[in-house]
Amino acid sequence: MTLRQSLVSGLGLLASLSSGAVLPRGGGAELAGYPNPNDQQLFNIEKAAGGLLPNGKITKLSAAAIANLQVIAINEQFEVAYFTSLINNITSGQHGYSPQSLSSPMSTGRMLETLNAILAQEALHDLGAVSFLKAFKSSFVPEPCTYAFPTTNIQESISLISTVTSLVLGTLQDVTQALAQNGDDGLARIIASIIGQEGEQNGFFRLVTDVLPAEKPFLTTSIGAYAWSALQSFLVKCPFDLNVIPLPIFPPLNVHTKVKQQDMTVTYSADLHKYGESFVKSLHKDKLWITYLGGQQVPISVPVSSFELKGTTVEVCAEFPWSKNILDGFIIAALTNSSNFAGPDDLPAGTLAAPGLIEVEHSDYW
Ligand SMILES: *[C@@H]1O[C@H](CO)[C@@H](O)[C@H](O)[C@H]1NC(C)=O
Numbered sequence: 001m002t003l004r005q006s007l008v009s010g011l012g013l014l015a016s017l018s019s020g021a022v023l024p025r026g027g028g029a030e031l032a033g034y035p036n037p038n039d040q041q042l043f044n045i046e047k048a049a050g051g052l053l054p055n056g057k058i059t060k061l062s063a064a065a066i067a068n069l070q071v072i073a074i075n076e077q078f079e080v081a082y083f084t085s086l087i088n089n090i091t092s093g094q095h096g097y098s099p100q101s102l103s104s105p106m107s108t109g110r111m112l113e114t115l116n117a118i119l120a121q122e123a124l125h126d127l128g129a130v131s132f133l134k135a136f137k138s139s140f141v142p143e144p145c146t147y148a149f150p151t152t153n154i155q156e157s158i159s160l161i162s163t164v165t166s167l168v169l170g171t172l173q174d175v176t177q178a179l180a181q182n183g184d185d186g187l188a189r190i191i192a193s194i195i196g197q198e199g200e201q202n203g204f205f206r207l208v209t210d211v212l213p214a215e216k217p218f219l220t221t222s223i224g225a226y227a228w229s230a231l232q233s234f235l236v237k238c239p240f241d242l243n244v245i246p247l248p249i250f251p252p253l254n255v256h257t258k259v260k261q262q263d264m265t266v267t268y269s270a271d272l273h274k275y276g277e278s279f280v281k282s283l284h285k286d287k288l289w290i291t292y293l294g295g296q297q298v299p300i301s302v303p304v305s306s307f308e309l310k311g312t313t314v315e316v317c318a319e320f321p322w323s324k325n326i327l328d329g330f331i332i333a334a335l336t337n338s339s340n341f342a343g344p345d346d347l348p349a350g351t352l353a354a355p356g357l358i359e360v361e362h363s364d365y366w
């Protein structure tokens, strides 16, 4: 089913909502024409999103900025598909997708109105990135992939997209750094406006899933390679070679322990087969760390306290050093083969598996 068809079929189901329900703006069909809308279709998406694409002149874009925009576009296209799926699941009344079943319940009408606005906003983030890529004759302009989503109810679904949004919010800091390093001053203003916009979204996602909406004073930073690696788990088939993106893809770091606001031992695992069996066999407990990104602290490396090998899968335990560092909210973990990183830019060279995505449970909220 195309995006268009799925939205249209969602529309039919909307009609069966109780008469008291507030219909979302545009009835869910405002993405008609996406990802190649004509002028009128674009204007309809802009109306649904509450504003127009940027129209300021940008005179130059560095190669680094172009690579960043490619990853941003791929990510935004994933988000468009995700929100489309979520909206469809809600409008079709799929079991587990009633907004009343959220830990902070909400009416279906308000939820759909909010998600439809967010859907259109994400579509414009993508269309904006793509239009810059085209204007600057980028040799590669991403087109939507097919995706797989692991979630089967609305609470899980909004929690997952909240975590992804946190990762994006961290990565847009990395993009901003790259823009500054390359003198891409025009785009910096636009990216800053997107950071705030995604932050507004995330406050909403966090609120309805019952976690503290404003999690920490300085949001956790991330790097392009970690966001690109995390995105892989959702991509089924893309109409382009993934190697076109000049970033490494790390195996995911699985987090097996529910992490709380306390010093505790956390179990992690990662399948490192991509490095080859002999490399994996050469790994040694004394040369492995879990390195955390939390807020704007330089990477925090903790030696692993246990190490077990099952085939090419490593299982390690490491301390979560909460009390000293106040690691609240969204935290990123990486399995690294060095420590004492001066900053996030140094992480890719020492990373074996990442990111491990941690939402620290807030013990005394509500
Ligand atoms: C929508 O429902 C399908 C079928 O249950 C599920 O596979 C998918 O993950 C759901 N989408 C979201 C975003 O939760």
Ligand SMILES: *[C@@H]1O[C@H](CO)[C@@H](O)[C@H](O)[C@H]1NC(C)=O
Pocket: 337, 338, 349, 350, 351, 352
């Ligand atoms: C760390 O792992 C990387 C693979 O990501 C490898 O290239 C590098 O040589 C390793 N460094 C050490 C010190 O083992």
